[in-house]
Amino acid sequence: MGRAFDWLDKKFHIKAPHKRFLKRRLPEGLSYFYCLGGAAFTSYVILFITGLLLSQYYIPSEMEAFESIVKIQREVHLGWLIRGVHKWSATLLIIFILCHTLRVFISRAYKSPKELNWIVGCLTLVLVFASGFTGYLLPWDQKAYWATTVGTSMAATMPVAGRHLMYLIRGGMDVSGATLIRFYSFHVLWLPVTMAALLWAHFHMIKRQGIKGGL
Amino acid sequence: MKEATVEKKFYPDYLVEILAVALVIGMATLVLSMSYPKELGRRISFSAPFSPKPEWFFLWFFEILKYFKGNFAFIGAVVLPAIFIVTLVMIPFIDSGGRGRIRATVAIGLIYLCFIVFTILPALDY
Incomplete structure (x- = not known):
């Protein structure tokens, strides 16, 4: 690393503590199945970047959401591709996470002291599904509207607090512009930020506890 | 396999492998998106009958x-x-x-x- 990096390192002091981490030996017997978590993270990063790009053109309002998607699809340079990549990464992310979970289960890597890391992973999985659910409404088309109407109506089946819960999720009696902005906020702020925090914890614990056994 | 017994370190051995996997995934995503692009949906209509289908x-x-x-x-x-x-x-x-x-x-x-x-x-x- 050149002089510029050294200058930065004097301020942040990141090189020395990470040297041991970077040069650490890896346990034997790792196969490509151990890449599935990294594969999921790759898809997360792609989703993050394409999401940043889409947010430059998407308008989360009842009147303009659909039009802005049409614009992204037809007018914005490579907009159709960015949107496609966002959607396909979401599909791949789900597949990778499910396979990664299965790999961790098979190699029994959830045993003590890694219970908490397993739990953090499960919470991330739940948040990924929540992201898929909230993201599905954003195009504000026929499919999105009715799938969300059915999906959110499920909250109302709960005894006692059901209807109140549905009202809270929709921001009103029906799926409307209020629901759209609510889901948009969850999809681009709450969920990605929470997921980033969970992933930091996930990776930090792997670093401390090792991939297989302790390091 | 001789290679399997050689000691591996995170940097650079494993990092290169991770980046290679990331690159392959990036390419696969791009190929999928170009072969099966996302279609535009239909505008919301409250009168047309529609059976909702989720992701x-x-x-x-x-x-x-x-x-x-x-x-x-x-x-x-x-x-x-x-x-x-x-x-x-x-x-x-x-x-x-x-x-x-x-x-x-x-x-x-x-x-x-x-x-x-x-x-x-x-x-x-x-």
Whole structure:
């Protein structure tokens, strides 16, 4: 690393503590199945970047959401591709996470002291599904509207607090512009930020506890 | 295999492999997106009849709902998904003691089986 990096390192002091981490030996017997978590993270990063790009053109309002998607699809340079990549990464992310979970289960890597890391992973999985659910409404088309109407109506089946819960999720009696902005906020702020925090914890614990056994 | 016995370090050996995998995934995503681009949906209409179809990874949920009607909808909509999530989270604690691993395997197996079967079932209908 050149002089510029050294200058930065004097301020942040990141090189020395990470040297041991970077040069650490890896346990034997790792196969490509151990890449599935990294594969999921790759898809997360792609989703993050394409999401940043889409947010430059998407308008989360009842009147303009659909039009802005049409614009992204037809007018914005490579907009159709960015949107496609966002959607396909979401599909791949789900597949990778499910396979990664299965790999961790098979190699029994959830045993003590890694219970908490397993739990953090499960919470991330739940948040990924929540992201898929909230993201599905954003195009504000026929499919999105009715799938969300059915999906959110499920909250109302709960005894006692059901209807109140549905009202809270929709921001009103029906799926409307209020629901759209609510889901948009969850999809681009709450969920990605929470997921980033969970992933930091996930990776930090792997670093401390090792991939297989302790390091 | 001689290579397998050679000691590997995170940097640079493993990092190169990770980056190679990331590159392949990036390429695969790009190829998929160009071969099967995302289509534009139809504008929302309150008069046209429409049967809602969720994203593929929620097909299992919509399918399970069909088996619980009326007052029992609550079980399919809230109780079952909650049981799935709690079981998944509790796996490290289910796998403790003598037959723990078997119990955990059955639990994970059932959850994955549900997901796969109820995702494929509605796909056969369309």
